[in-house]
Structures are given as structure tokens and as C-alpha cells.
Amino acid sequence: MIRLSTTEADFEPRFxxxxxxxxxxxxxxxxxxxAIIADVRANGDAALIDYTQRFxxxxxxxxxxTDAELAEAEASVEPALLEALDLAAARIEAFHRxxxxxxxxxxxxxxxxxGMRWGALDAVGxxxxxxxxxxxxxxxxxxxxxxxxxxxxxxxxxxTPDGVTNPLVLAAARRAGVSELWRVGGAQAIAAMAWGTESxxxxxxxxxxxxxxxxxxxxxxxxxxxxxxxxxxxxxxxxADASNDAAHVAMDLMAQAEHDEAAQSILITDDAAFAExxxxxxxxxxxxxxxxxIAGESWRxxxxxxxxRNWDEACELTNRLAPEHLxxxxxxxxxxxxxxxxxxxxxxxxxxxxxxxxxxxxxxxxLPTGRSARYASGLSVFDFLKRTTWVExxxxxxxxxxxxxxxxxxxxxxxxxxxSVAQRLRLNRPT
Amino acid sequence: MIRLSTTEADFEPRFxxxxxxxxxxxxxxxxxxxAIIADVRANGDAALIDYTQRFxxxxxxxxxxTDAELAEAEASVEPALLEALDLAAARIEAFHRxxxxxxxxxxxxxxxxxGMRWGALDAVGxxxxxxxxxxxxxxxxxxxxxxxxxxxxxxxxxxTPDGVTNPLVLAAARRAGVSELWRVGGAQAIAAMAWGTESxxxxxxxxxxxxxxxxxxxxxxxxxxxxxxxxxxxxxxxxADASNDAAHVAMDLMAQAEHDEAAQSILITDDAAFAExxxxxxxxxxxxxxxxxIAGESWRxxxxxxxxRNWDEACELTNRLAPEHLxxxxxxxxxxxxxxxxxxxxxxxxxxxxxxxxxxxxxxxxLPTGRSARYASGLSVFDFLKRTTWVExxxxxxxxxxxxxxxxxxxxxxxxxxxSVAQRLRLNRPT
Numbered sequence: 001m002i003r004l005s006t007t008e009a010d011f012e013p014r015f016x017x018x019x020x021x022x023x024x025x026x027x028x029x030x031x032x033x034x035a036i037i038a039d040v041r042a043n044g045d046a047a048l049i050d051y052t053q054r055f056x057x058x059x060x061x062x063x064x065x066t067d068a069e070l071a072e073a074e075a076s077v078e079p080a081l082l083e084a085l086d087l088a089a090a091r092i093e094a095f096h097r098x099x100x101x102x103x104x105x106x107x108x109x110x111x112x113x114x115g116m117r118w119g120a121l122d123a124v125g126x127x128x129x130x131x132x133x134x135x136x137x138x139x140x141x142x143x144x145x146x147x148x149x150x151x152x153x154x155x156x157x158x159x160t161p162d163g164v165t166n167p168l169v170l171a172a173a174r175r176a177g178v179s180e181l182w183r184v185g186g187a188q189a190i191a192a193m194a195w196g197t198e199s200x201x202x203x204x205x206x207x208x209x210x211x212x213x214x215x216x217x218x219x220x221x222x223x224x225x226x227x228x229x230x231x232x233x234x235x236x237x238x239x240a241d242a243s244n245d246a247a248h249v250a251m252d253l254m255a256q257a258e259h260d261e262a263a264q265s266i267l268i269t270d271d272a273a274f275a276e277x278x279x280x281x282x283x284x285x286x287x288x289x290x291x292x293x294i295a296g297e298s299w300r301x302x303x304x305x306x307x308x309r310n311w312d313e314a315c316e317l318t319n320r321l322a323p324e325h326l327x328x329x330x331x332x333x334x335x336x337x338x339x340x341x342x343x344x345x346x347x348x349x350x351x352x353x354x355x356x357x358x359x360x361x362x363x364x365x366x367l368p369t370g371r372s373a374r375y376a377s378g379l380s381v382f383d384f385l386k387r388t389t390w391v392e393x394x395x396x397x398x399x400x401x402x403x404x405x406x407x408x409x410x411x412x413x414x415x416x417x418x419x420s421v422a423q424r425l426r427l428n429r430p431t
Numbered sequence: 432m433i434r435l436s437t438t439e440a441d442f443e444p445r446f447x448x449x450x451x452x453x454x455x456x457x458x459x460x461x462x463x464x465x466a467i468i469a470d471v472r473a474n475g476d477a478a479l480i481d482y483t484q485r486f487x488x489x490x491x492x493x494x495x496x497t498d499a500e501l502a503e504a505e506a507s508v509e510p511a512l513l514e515a516l517d518l519a520a521a522r523i524e525a526f527h528r529x530x531x532x533x534x535x536x537x538x539x540x541x542x543x544x545x546g547m548r549w550g551a552l553d554a555v556g557x558x559x560x561x562x563x564x565x566x567x568x569x570x571x572x573x574x575x576x577x578x579x580x581x582x583x584x585x586x587x588x589x590x591t592p593d594g595v596t597n598p599l600v601l602a603a604a605r606r607a608g609v610s611e612l613w614r615v616g617g618a619q620a621i622a623a624m625a626w627g628t629e630s631x632x633x634x635x636x637x638x639x640x641x642x643x644x645x646x647x648x649x650x651x652x653x654x655x656x657x658x659x660x661x662x663x664x665x666x667x668x669x670x671a672d673a674s675n676d677a678a679h680v681a682m683d684l685m686a687q688a689e690h691d692e693a694a695q696s697i698l699i700t701d702d703a704a705f706a707e708x709x710x711x712x713x714x715x716x717x718x719x720x721x722x723x724x725i726a727g728e729s730w731r732x733x734x735x736x737x738x739x740r741n742w743d744e745a746c747e748l749t750n751r752l753a754p755e756h757l758x759x760x761x762x763x764x765x766x767x768x769x770x771x772x773x774x775x776x777x778x779x780x781x782x783x784x785x786x787x788x789x790x791x792x793x794x795x796x797x798l799p800t801g802r803s804a805r806y807a808s809g810l811s812v813f814d815f816l817k818r819t820t821w822v823e824x825x826x827x828x829x830x831x832x833x834x835x836x837x838x839x840x841x842x843x844x845x846x847x848x849x850x851s852v853a854q855r856l857r858l859n860r861p862t
Binding site (some may be wrong): 099104119122168217219223230255285289296337342345347352364377380387391392393401404413414415416 | 525529530541543571599650656688722770773778781782792804807808809818829832835842845846848851
């Protein structure tokens with residue numbers, strides 16, 4: 001954990017170093033992933049079973065998880081948890097329904113009608129990590145927006161290390177309306193969804209987080225199918241004043257840190273004593289948390305406490321960090337939020353810890369990491385929709401705008417373009 | 432050119448082959464591009480000048496194109512062409528303004544306020560191809576949506592083979608509000624915009640078409656910056672009935688074919704005699720077109736005439752092709768269009784050749800190619816905007832939804848997540 005203060009002479013280079021700090025040692029896996037993709041394209045299901053034996057240490061009898069298995073898994077989950085899943089699913093669905101965009105149609109002065117129509121993808125593939133990061137909440141967050149967008153076929157792949165599936169993950173998939181569930185993980189799952197196998201029909205777009213192999217596989221199949229952003233380790237910035245409970249802020253920082261040793265938790269505050277109280281409270285929290293090993297490592301390696309003179313500085317630094325998650329725990333948090341240009345998701349006020357957004361608030365928890373909030377957005381219905389623009393013209397409309405098209409096409413040396421307009425208007429003698 | 436008919440026994444395999452036909456011989460350029468990117472990162476502007484000498488065969492005195500050079504270039508363009516550019520720019524701007532999405536804010540029954548806020552990217556880079564494909568229309572189509580979205584800094588890179596710049600390209604850049612113009616092309620331009628050099632500050636997202644090197648460079652910098660879809664060769668599907676003028680349809684097909692030998696033009700019609708009339712008219716057009724070499728090669732290699740029994744078949748086949756451009760020249764074109772799920776842009780009626788959309792209609796002409804209209808969309812203001820979702824909760828709201836978050840977090844083994852909610856509600860004894 002580093003302590004920075006904007007009043008110190010070496011603040012700028014130290015803050016710049018914090019921003020550029022590579023939190024992930026990206027393993028060089030591109031050759032291994034190319035080989036896996038080629039193998040799945042050549043050998044289909046057999047390759048998938050082979051990789052499951054090799055990486056997940058068991059041989060699946062069937063690749064597909066059946067409806068009966070789903071029902072059985074759900075029956076094994078305690079009712080209170082299913083109710084919590086239901087509340088989360090309903091709230092996520094409501095927010096994503098509100099996101100749905102409207103079509104556009106406009107007729108202009110020249111008599112052309114212009115439009116833009118939104119349509120759902122036919123089929124999407126969702127990758128859900130297995131093992132220690134098998135999160136039912138991620139199943140809801142990935143599948144519900146696809147369903148709300150109107151995607152007909154929602155395919156999900158999940159690795160099953162040692163044959164183990166998480167019943168709550170399966171229950172979430174059932175609630176979220178997943179059409180097909182496959183016990184396939186890693187780069188081989190991405191290859192199967194992009195290229196298809198005997199069992200798994202190909203999809204049009206793949207979303208969802210994964211390890212280095214999954215990320216590289218998504219990069220390699222990009223173009224064959226669409227992909228979402230490649231997720232890196234998670235991060236939070238908490239902007240808090242001294243009126244807050246230091247223990248609450250500390251636990252918010254640890255909630256991020258417990259994800260992964262590469263996660264990053266940053267406190268920005270204007271009060272030195274409060275900063276030290278939070279640092280103390282983090283140590284106390286680490287003494288009791290089951291995942292203190294991971295959280296402590298993240299905090300020591302990547303944590304930061306930044307002391308600022310005022311909230312203007314806090315906004316400027318936050319915009320440079322472009323964090324995945326941002327908690328704003330100051331007076332009038334909306335006013336401060338209006339000056340933040342880059343953040344994946346924001347949580348306003350002392351009663352709104354980021355964990356609320358991870359599970360039940362409604363907005364998506366799949367968010368841009370590693371400063372990509374500068375240009376990228378969280379998962380949404382827009383990931384599962386595409387636009388078709390359209391133009392309708394009659395003869396009068398073509399007469400109004402056609403001559404300009406002819407002039408520009410001729411200037412670009414594209415004669416057939418020009419003639420396709422000109423001959424309709426009987427303007428076919430070049431000027 | 433191949434002739435297909437849905438009544439023939441071997442239609443399905445032949446149509447499937449048409450869809451899977453690789454139109455581009457994608458050169459293996461990844462190692463060359465990696466080396467260029469590493470060189471630009473290490474040597475900055477010097478590397479850019481070096482590559483310009485090597486690939487564009489001249490040594491630029493300055494990398495940046497000055498305002499004086501822009502004004503001089505514009506003064507050399509004939510007024511009628513500037514007027515055509517102005518009409519195009521105004522129409523493109525009006526359509527993209529209409530695209531701008533609205534923010535979302537909703538307060539729900541549990542008392543949480545949820546929102547989604549759109550914001551512009553700070554800086555974007557636009558790649559404009561040079562040489563034979565230096566198109567002023569592409570400058571407008573790339574830069575105007577960025578400006579309409581509210582991007583503050585719009586950087587454009589354009590190669591200048593043998594030192595030649597196209598005055599109309601520069602005039603278009605000036606009109607479109609480009610902030611900085613650089614005479615840099617190829618993979619080195621993408622590297623410079625992604626990583627920055629002494630002269631060129633890095634951007635947040637890169638858009639615009641280019642050759643194989645540019646496409647591979649965009650793939651490699653993805654993650655450091657955002658990128659748009661990687662463009663492949665262009666294509667058009669024309670659905671036309673026998674009431675059309677065969678010469679018009681033929682010229683529409685040739686307008687696509689003249690772009691590139693790898694372009695693809697496909698006619699779908701329900702009338703065999705009309706199909707033959709179009710084929711004849713194509714031959715007549717090829718006898719006169721200056722770019723007949725390119726257009727003829729495209730037509731022979733990739734052209735197709737598909738005879739269908741009815742428009743249901745036409746829609747089904749078009750959805751499988753997911754073409755970049757679609758002309759619908761039948762009675763009641765909107766009704767047929769409503770059954771098309773996958774197309775980049777559609778042009779309705781006999782008076783609406785696709786070339787109108789290339790220049791002056793208003794919707795963007797940068798569109799998804801190579802069947803990617805299944806999941807991708809044309810360039811738009813959405814490429815230059817991102818979303819931040821937000822949540823606001825008070826104590827009562829947290830009490831309403833918090834317990835479900837605590838239950839799910841505990842089930843996922845994320846204790847700090849659970850505690851960050853529970854300790855605010857004094858629920859901190861695990862159940």
C-alpha cells in the first residue's frame with residue numbers, strides 16, 4: 001500500500017507510476033491458445049473432452065448439462081438463497097429493460113426518410129469462470145441482458161474442475177433463461193462457441209470474463225464472432241470525507257481486494273487523520289477475514305491512500321484512474337459525480353457500498369477494468385443488440401441530394417457509384 | 432460470377448460455399464506489425480519518419496499537417512465540390528445528432544435510484560487510408576459522429592504516399608472538425624495513436640478502415656485503447672423484382688464491385704429473365720467503366736445471381752449473408768425490410784441506390800462487413816460514447832435489498848463483500 005499526498009513534491013511521478021503499474025503478469029499464452037483453437041476446429045467434441053480431462057482432471061460423460069441436472073441442482077439450494085437470487089434477477093431485469101433503446105425514423109427537408117433500427121443477435125455465448133471464481137451473480141449479470149435484448153439462443157459454458165458444478169450457478173442459469181449449458185471451460189470453450197462443434201452450434205458474440213487463456217482466445221476469435229472487452233483485475237476508488245465510518249470504508253476497500261491479489265483498492269480523502277483511521281481499520285479487518293491472504297496481498301501490492309487538498313483534485317485524479325468502480329461518500333455526492341468523466345459504475349452516498357451493485361442493485365457488475373472506462377462501458381443490452389440504418393428515397397428526394405453524391409463519387413474516381421445515381425436522374429454525361 | 436437457384440438440388444451446398452468463401456487472402460503480417468509497434472513505442476517520432484521513408488517513399492519535414500496547409504488545400508478545391516461536401520456534412524451531422532441517446536434515471540419500489548449516464552470519450556484517433564482509397568467521404572463519416580458525440584480531441588492519421596495529400600480529404604477534415612491531422616499511415620499510425628510519441632498524444636479509441644497491416648495493428652493495440660470492428664472487403668445484396676430497370680441494378684452491383692477485387696455483389700431476384708437482363712447489363716457497364724478491371728475481377732470471382740421462388744426465400748438467404756449493404760427494390764420494400772434481421776444498412780425502393788448512402792444520405796457508410804452484421808453495427812455516435820451506471824441508496828433502501836446481497840456474497844465466499852453491507856445494517860453476525 002502506498003500513501004500519496006498531492007502536496008508532496010514527488011506526487012506526480014508517483015501517481016503516474018500507480019496508473020501505469022502493471023497489475024497482471026500476462027502470461028504468454030498465444031501459441032498455446034492458437035493450438036487449442038485449431039484442435040477444436042479440427043476435432044470438435046473429442047477435443048473438448050480431451051481438454052476437460054487434461055485441465056479439469058475428469059472425463060465428462062456428456063458435455064451438455066441436462067434440464068434434469070439443472071432441476072436437481074436447484075432443489076439442493078436452500079430456499080433463502082433462491083429468494084435472494086430471485087430478487088437479484090428481478091432487479092437486474094428491470095434495470096436492463098429500462099436500458100432498451102428506441103428506433104429512430106426521421107423524414108427530412110429533402111424528402112428522404114432515414115432510420116435506425118435495433119435488433120437482437122440470434123445467438124450469444126456466455127463464459128462463466130469455474131473453480132474459485134464460480135459466481136452465480138455473474139450468470140445473472142451476463143444472461144439477463146441477453147434475454148432482455150431479445151436474443152433467441154443464449155449458450156453458456158462453464159468449466160467443472162474435478163467434475164464439480166456449483167448448484168447455485170446452475171440455479172442462476174435456469175432463472176436467467178440460459179438456453180443451453182455446457183460443461184466446457186477455458187480457451188476450448190471460446191473456440192467451440194466461435195466455430196461450433198458437432199454438439200455446440202456456433203454463436204454470433206461471446207461475452208464474459210475468464211483467465212488469461214480465455215482472454216487470449218476471445219482476442220483470437222474476434223472477427224469470426226463479436227466479443228466484449230477483455231476483463232482485467234478489478235479495482236475500486238473510494239472518495240470519502242471524514243464524516244464516514246472508517247470501518248465501513250475499510251471493508252469496502254477489502255471487498256475489492258478479496259477478489260484477487262491483482263485487484264486494486266484506492267482511497268481518496270481530504271483528511272489525513274481519517275486516512276490513517278481507514279488504514280488501521282483495514283488491518284483490523286484483515287485480522288478476521290477468511291480471504292485475508294488474498295485481500296492483504298492485493299492491499300500491500302496495489303492499494304493506495306491518496307490525500308488531496310480538495311474535491312477538485314479528487315475528481316481530476318479519479319478521471320485519470322478511470323476506475324471500474326467508484327464510491328462517492330461525501331456531501332452532495334451527485335454534484336461530485338457530475339464532474340467524473342470516466343468510471344464504469346458509481347455508488348453514491350454512505351449507504352451504498354459497491355457490493356450492493358455486485359448483487360442486487362440492478363445495473364450490471366461486468367464493468368470495464370484497467371482504465372478502459374476511458375472508452376468502454378459495462379455489459380448491457382447494447383452488447384446483445386445491433387443497429388441497421390436505412391434510407392428511403394423517391395425520385396424527388398434523389399433529385400434533391402443525388403447531384404452532390406455524383407460530384408463526390410466522381411471526385412473519388414468511383415464512376416460506377418456516380419453512374420448508379422446519375423443514370424436514374426438521366427444525368428449520365430460527366431460534367 | 433455464379434448463378435444459383437433455390438430450385439436446384441445442389442443449391443444448399445453451393446450457397447453455403449458462397450457464404451464461407453474467403454474473399455480476402457489475409458497476409459500473415461502479425462510479426463511485422465508487432466515489430467512496428469515495438470519500434471514506435473521505443474523510438475517515437477523518429478520511427479514514424481523512418482517508416483514513412485520506407486513505405487511512402489519520402490521524408491516528411493513535419494509530421495503534422497498545419498492549418499495553413501489545410502486552408503491552402505481547401506482553396507484549391509473547386510467550389511461545386513466544396514458545396515457537395517457541405518451538403519454531405521450537414522446531412523451526416525443531422526442524422527448522427529438524432530442518434531444521440533438519452534440518460535436514464537429511475538427510482539424503484541425499494542427506494543434505490545438507478546441511473547445510466549452517457550459520456551463522450553476524451554480523445555479518439557481516426558485512420559483514413561491514403562493512396563487509391565483516399566476518400567473524403569470517409570473523413571466526414573468518421574469524424575462527424577465523434578464531434579457530435581462530444582469528443583474533445585479528434586486526431587486523424589492519413590498516409591501520404593510519395594508526399595501526396597488529397598486536397599479534398601484535407602477540406603473534409605477541416606469541415607468535420609478534426610483537431611489534429613498527421614501524415615502518418617499504416618501500422619505505425621495505429622501504434623502512435625495508441626501509445627503516443629513525442630508529438631502525438633495517445634487517444635482512447637481508434638476507428639477507421641485500413642489495409643491488412645492497419646487491421647492487425649488495431650487487433651494488437653486492442654485493450655490499450657478501444658477499436659472499432661476490423662473491416663473486410665465490401666459487399667452488397669440487391670433484392671430486385673422484374674419491374675426494375677436492369678441497367679440500374681447492374682450499375683448498383685458494379686458500384687460495389689469497383690471498390691476492390693475482393694468486393695462482392697449479389698443479386699437476388701424471383702425472375703429468371705430479369706436476372707439474365709442484369710447479367711447482360713453488367714457486361715455492358717463493364718465495357719465503359721474506368722475501373723472495369725477491378726469491378727470485372729470482383730464480379731467474376733465473387734459475384735452471384737440467386738434466383739428465388741419467393742421473397743420469403745430472399746429474406747432467409749439475406750439473413751444468412753448478413754450483408755454490409757442491402758438494396759430492396761420490390762413492391763412495399765418496408766414490409767420486406769421488416770423481415771431482415773441482419774444487414775449493416777438498407778436502401779429502400781428503386782430511387783435509392785446504395786451510393787446515396789455512401790455520400791449524402793446521412794447514416795454512416797462505415798458498416799460491418801463479412802457477415803459481421805450478425806453482431807456488429809455501423810459507425811455511429813455510440814462508438815464515441817460510453818456509459819457509466821450509478822446507484823444511490825439511503826439507509827431504508829439498503830435495508831430493503833441489503834440482506835439479499837449479504838446472502839449471495841456469503842454463498843460466493845466473499846466475506847468482505849457481505850460484511851461491507853452487513854456492518855452498515857448491524858447484521859454482522861453470520862447466520
